[in-house]
Amino acid sequence: MTADPVGAEQRAYFVPDGLAGERLDAALARLLGLSRTRAAELVADGHVTVDHQPAAKSDRVEAGAFLEVTIPRRRDVAEVVPEIVEDLRIVHDDDEIVVVDKPAGVAAHPSVGWTGPTVVGHLAGAGFRISTSGAPERQGIVQRLDVGTSGLMVVAKSEHAYTVLKRAFRNREVDKTYHALVQGHPDPLEGTVDAPIGRHPKHDWKFAVMADGRASVTHYETLEAHRFASLLEIKLETGRTHQIRVHMAALKHPCVGDPLYGSDPTLTKRVGLDRQWLHAVRLGFEHPRTRDWITFESPYPADLRHALEVIRAAD
Numbered sequence: 001m002t003a004d005p006v007g008a009e010q011r012a013y014f015v016p017d018g019l020a021g022e023r024l025d026a027a028l029a030r031l032l033g034l035s036r037t038r039a040a041e042l043v044a045d046g047h048v049t050v051d052h053q054p055a056a057k058s059d060r061v062e063a064g065a066f067l068e069v070t071i072p073r074r075r076d077v078a079e080v081v082p083e084i085v086e087d088l089r090i091v092h093d094d095d096e097i098v099v100v101d102k103p104a105g106v107a108a109h110p111s112v113g114w115t116g117p118t119v120v121g122h123l124a125g126a127g128f129r130i131s132t133s134g135a136p137e138r139q140g141i142v143q144r145l146d147v148g149t150s151g152l153m154v155v156a157k158s159e160h161a162y163t164v165l166k167r168a169f170r171n172r173e174v175d176k177t178y179h180a181l182v183q184g185h186p187d188p189l190e191g192t193v194d195a196p197i198g199r200h201p202k203h204d205w206k207f208a209v210m211a212d213g214r215a216s217v218t219h220y221e222t223l224e225a226h227r228f229a230s231l232l233e234i235k236l237e238t239g240r241t242h243q244i245r246v247h248m249a250a251l252k253h254p255c256v257g258d259p260l261y262g263s264d265p266t267l268t269k270r271v272g273l274d275r276q277w278l279h280a281v282r283l284g285f286e287h288p289r290t291r292d293w294i295t296f297e298s299p300y301p302a303d304l305r306h307a308l309e310v311i312r313a314a315d
Contacts, residue, residue, distance in 0.1 A: 098123065
């Protein structure tokens with residue numbers, strides 16, 4: 001990722017097979033993690049080229065096409081905009097922490113290019129006071145979930161909680177359990193992926209197993225094996241960006257509905273998904289004040305339940 005003299009970010013992508021035939025604005029939204037509206041604005045403002053040529057938001061993209069995107073920096077990118085997120089659920093709240101069940105389509109905190117809702121924005125809009133530790137736009141955030149990943153997150157409300165929880169996540173003392181629906185059947189059905197992850201050398205905002213990447217460890221166990229896909233329970237020792245998605249893709253079993261990492265577009269359409277099938281189903285940690293071990297669980301949201309039912313019915 002680079003920046004030009006006036007502060008805009010330049011990004012480049014080759015269109016993955018899973019996005020072939022999509023409208024340009026829709027493909028950009030999924031590749032960059034932006035809202036569809038923001039992606040359309042970038043195209044309309046002339047900030048996007050396809051194979052070095054100007055394009056329209058309704059143009060259909062082809063696999064392998066070269067996209068170049070310029071994202072102007074926004075003055076308010078670091079500002080937390082109070083905004084209630086209707087589907088965001090407060091699971092637990094006390095003087096030290098608040099645990100939320102984040103829906104897909106919501107970012108953990110504001111970032112460059114993202115104009116959609118955020119967890120910290122919801123908390124601000126709902127009147128929560130959270131820790132002031134961390135960068136201004138991510139105060140209180142001790143963990144993050146991808147925009148397209150749903151499930152449990154804990155946010156620190158006190159400075160004490162922020163310090164304790166950051167240390168617990170860093171020292172791998174937190175139970176982070178996910179469920180993922182992946183294509184095919186992993187062999188063996190239960191195992192560990194210990195492979196370093198780094199930024200992809202050719203694609204901004206994409207990651208890959210890299211020899212010089214950061215240590216990354218993922219444990220998985222097959223819960224259900226179906227004709228086209230398998231439901232896995234996954235526990236993370238580390239918390240790298242896109243870790244589960246990268247490791248499953250490295251095993252040749254990408255998450256269903258994840259075109260950035262090689263999902264089958266036909267299967268994605270069949271199950272009706274517009275994001276990866278990945279959910280943070282359980283979160284356990286030592287309470288920063290009482291030192292009691294606490295655990296929270298989250299049910300599958302409607303889109304993931306429907307997709308899983310389709311897969312089960314295909315047997």
